[in-house]
Amino acid sequence: MESGVQAQQTLTGSVERITYHNDQNGYTVLRFLIPGHAEPVTVTGNFSAVSPGESLRLTGFWTTHPQYGDQFKAADYQVTRPATVAGIQKYLGSGLIKGVGPVTARRIVEHFGEQTLDIIESDISRLVEVRGVSGKRIELIQKTWQEQRAVKDVMIFLQSHGVSTHFAVKIYKQYNNDSIPIVEKTPYRLAADIYGVGFRTADQIARNLGIRADAEERLRAGLQHVLGEATEQGHCYLPRRELLRRAAETLGVEDQTRLAASLDALLNEGLLKIEEEPDDPLADVAIYLPPLWQSERAIARRVKMLAEAPVRVDAKRVDTWLDRFIETKGIQLSDEQRAAIRLAAGSRVMVLTGGPGCGKTTALRALVALFHAMRKRVLLASPTGRAAQRLSEVTGEEAKTLHRTLEFDPSRMGFKRDETSPLEADVIIVDEASMLDVVLANYLIKAVAAHSQLILVGDVDQLPSVGPGTVLRDLIDSRAVPVARLTRVFRQAAESLIIQNAHRLNRGEFPALVKPGTGQTDCYFIAAEEPHEVADLIVKSVAVALPKRFGYDPVNDIQVLAPMNRGQVGTNSLNALLQQHLNPPGERKPEYARGNRTLRVGDKVIQRVNNYKLEVFNGDLGRIEWIDLEDQMIAVRFADRIVNYDYADILELGHGFAISCHKSQGSEYPAVVIPLHMQHFMMLSRNLLYTALTRAKKTVVMIGTTKAIGAAMNNLEAVHRFTGLVRELRA
Numbered sequence: 001m002e003s004g005v006q007a008q009q010t011l012t013g014s015v016e017r018i019t020y021h022n023d024q025n026g027y028t029v030l031r032f033l034i035p036g037h038a039e040p041v042t043v044t045g046n047f048s049a050v051s052p053g054e055s056l057r058l059t060g061f062w063t064t065h066p067q068y069g070d071q072f073k074a075a076d077y078q079v080t081r082p083a084t085v086a087g088i089q090k091y092l093g094s095g096l097i098k099g100v101g102p103v104t105a106r107r108i109v110e111h112f113g114e115q116t117l118d119i120i121e122s123d124i125s126r127l128v129e130v131r132g133v134s135g136k137r138i139e140l141i142q143k144t145w146q147e148q149r150a151v152k153d154v155m156i157f158l159q160s161h162g163v164s165t166h167f168a169v170k171i172y173k174q175y176n177n178d179s180i181p182i183v184e185k186t187p188y189r190l191a192a193d194i195y196g197v198g199f200r201t202a203d204q205i206a207r208n209l210g211i212r213a214d215a216e217e218r219l220r221a222g223l224q225h226v227l228g229e230a231t232e233q234g235h236c237y238l239p240r241r242e243l244l245r246r247a248a249e250t251l252g253v254e255d256q257t258r259l260a261a262s263l264d265a266l267l268n269e270g271l272l273k274i275e276e277e278p279d280d281p282l283a284d285v286a287i288y289l290p291p292l293w294q295s296e297r298a299i300a301r302r303v304k305m306l307a308e309a310p311v312r313v314d315a316k317r318v319d320t321w322l323d324r325f326i327e328t329k330g331i332q333l334s335d336e337q338r339a340a341i342r343l344a345a346g347s348r349v350m351v352l353t354g355g356p357g358c359g360k361t362t363a364l365r366a367l368v369a370l371f372h373a374m375r376k377r378v379l380l381a382s383p384t385g386r387a388a389q390r391l392s393e394v395t396g397e398e399a400k401t402l403h404r405t406l407e408f409d410p411s412r413m414g415f416k417r418d419e420t421s422p423l424e425a426d427v428i429i430v431d432e433a434s435m436l437d438v439v440l441a442n443y444l445i446k447a448v449a450a451h452s453q454l455i456l457v458g459d460v461d462q463l464p465s466v467g468p469g470t471v472l473r474d475l476i477d478s479r480a481v482p483v484a485r486l487t488r489v490f491r492q493a494a495e496s497l498i499i500q501n502a503h504r505l506n507r508g509e510f511p512a513l514v515k516p517g518t519g520q521t522d523c524y525f526i527a528a529e530e531p532h533e534v535a536d537l538i539v540k541s542v543a544v545a546l547p548k549r550f551g552y553d554p555v556n557d558i559q560v561l562a563p564m565n566r567g568q569v570g571t572n573s574l575n576a577l578l579q580q581h582l583n584p585p586g587e588r589k590p591e592y593a594r595g596n597r598t599l600r601v602g603d604k605v606i607q608r609v610n611n612y613k614l615e616v617f618n619g620d621l622g623r624i625e626w627i628d629l630e631d632q633m634i635a636v637r638f639a640d641r642i643v644n645y646d647y648a649d650i651l652e653l654g655h656g657f658a659i660s661c662h663k664s665q666g667s668e669y670p671a672v673v674i675p676l677h678m679q680h681f682m683m684l685s686r687n688l689l690y691t692a693l694t695r696a697k698k699t700v701v702m703i704g705t706t707k708a709i710g711a712a713m714n715n716l717e718a719v720h721r722f723t724g725l726v727r728e729l730r731a
Contacts, residue, residue: 009059029043099144104132153180171190219253223243272289299471351457352456355503361394382399382666385638419446433458437468466619475725499694501693539578563692563712570679575654601625607652671700673701677704
């Protein structure tokens with residue numbers, strides 16, 4: 001082969017293995033077996049989805065890479081049937097077909113030989129002749145074989161429009177045989193319906209299908225996308241001028257006249273909502289997506305209705321009971337705690353807030369006991385499973401997630417508990433209420449009966465909810481409900497440097513930094529300037545130093561919390577390093593590779609989006625229990641239960657050795673390691689560092705630069721959120 005020859009050639013052969021595949025653009029490097037050649041050759045190009053053992057006809061030309069030598073650059077390819085028995089076996093066992101893994105593939109091919117694919121295509125019932133292949137498995141293989149052909153068509157269609165093909169399976173699962181017609185006629189539906197498909201991908205398809213840059217459907221989709229993107233940043237609305245500015249930038253539209261007309265049309269049709277009276281009379285009008293507009297108004301209406309209903313309580317009897325409780329339990333309550341308990345006993349809706357070490361947990365435990373003494377039915381809940389588990393531990397009573405409390409029904413994608421079927425309780429106590437976004441808060445408050453009491457407990461100085469809104473802060477700022485704030489730090493808690501530093505941050509003071517080896521403490525700082533140094537020290541701390549010094553399990557007990565996902569000290573890079581050190585490959589560890597990511601048995605993983613059907617939610621942490629290469633399933637243990645993921649749904653899973661500070665809300669870990677570097681400058685804020693610090697029960701290790709700590713301390717809030725709940729509550 002002569003270097004640099006550009007003449008097009010055709011190669012026919014089979015895929016030996018995939019060396020590299022980029023999910024985003026389909027770029028692939030593979031090893032290709034050509035009949036008559038002793039060694040496989042390297043092929044590069046854009047492939048929709050190919051599997052080992054698959055036979056291809058490639059059109060392209062030879063090139064010479066300065067490092068890797070001769071390579072065939074494929075400009076086009078066609079899938080053909082494997083020509084040899086070995087090729088058929090490799091093709092079937094590649095994970096292409098659910099129900100057929102390497103073992104089953106070998107048995108089928110040993111039985112049918114070169115006729116295997118014809119049998120599967122035209123007389124699949126004969127697979128029952130193969131040992132270990134049941135009728136039920138044959139049905140699964142047949143269904144998957146037919147789906148695979150349909151998915152291939154979707155892949156080819158997406159590839160023809162320059163779009164990543166790894167969405168093909170999810171698109172087919174959503175739309176079935178209507179996939180291509182729906183994508184052709186309404187491409188912007190993809191952004192709303194398919195997790196992982198953003199507006200830009202849908203827009204790329206639309207533009208390739210001939211939809212003009214200023215087409216009405218594109219402008220409308222762009223406006224709705226920008227508002228949806230804003231909700232992911234925590235906003236409930238955008239001011240009109242800001243919405244038009246962002247949409248014009250996203251769509252590449254210079255003249256906003258037609259964009260403004262499209263916005264008015266969406267408002268007239270009720271597809272977007274407008275609030276004419278924002279908090280600031282000089283401010284622009286607020287534009288909402290309808291669910292958030294409705295949620296804010298419904299929360300305000302329901303809160304005001306509840307707050308106006310009196311609760312009869314004998315204050316003297318409460319004080320007498322508290323005196324007896326303190327004496328019996330041998331505990332102490334501060335004047336603040338006693339006042340908070342009295343206030344909660346007599347309030348229909350009430351907020352209890354306070355920082356670490358100020359006695360929220362003790363007050364909560366006493367409050368639950370008081371309500372029981374008053375013969376009231378108490379219901380305990382938290383936004384996440386981990387927070388509910390902790391609430392149960394501190395109160396000694398059952399606590400559930402809000403989704404389970406409100407009885408989510410996957411069949412109708414809604415909650416059974418609402419205003420027509422309220423929660424059967426006299427008192428509903430919700431812990432970690434800073435995590436409540438406006439949508440979940442609305443569902444909760446709708447399900448509170450008129451005779452019930454609602455107590456919201458949380459630390460308002462933590463990061464706000466992952467979802468849109470700042471519900472807890474807005475309730476406090478509105479002064480529409482009674483608020484008890486605990487500020488006194490108890491002596492025992494004050495001995496913790498973690499708690500001291502958390503309160504220092506809140507006061508705007510620089511935290512005390514203690515280097516390992518210079519004194520016994522629970523909060524350490526290790527200085528490192530370069531990002532690669534920070535990353536190396538994080539791995540050493542998690543894998544070696546903390547387990548050796550304190551006996552922590554590196555996976556179960558230690559959590560790395562990073563301010564952001566990107567960069568050398570972001571969660572993406574750190575997860576790759578930590579997986580390599582904490583859960584390396586092994587003969588008895590099945591794994592599933594997709595693109596540049598490999599999921600392996602034993603990996604710590606995090607759910608990245610709410611999945612109501614599986615009942616797993618954004619931020620839930622688990623461990624991979626097993627991977628079934630035959631049935632294409634991954635089983636993940638989340639606390640007390642195992643959840644089975646289909647391969648098509650594993651985009652929802654990310655590695656959880658390192659997670660973002662936002663995802664850690666509502667959780668506590670024995671030890672926390674926090675990278676702090678100016679690479680994270682855009683995300684560094686005081687409440688982010690405060691939240692990360694207060695996630696640790698026993699030990700914190702901060703690794704990075706004092707400059708980054710200073711940047712976090714001086715930024716009071718990373719992102720201002722546009723919310724209208726205070727306005728609605730005051731109206």
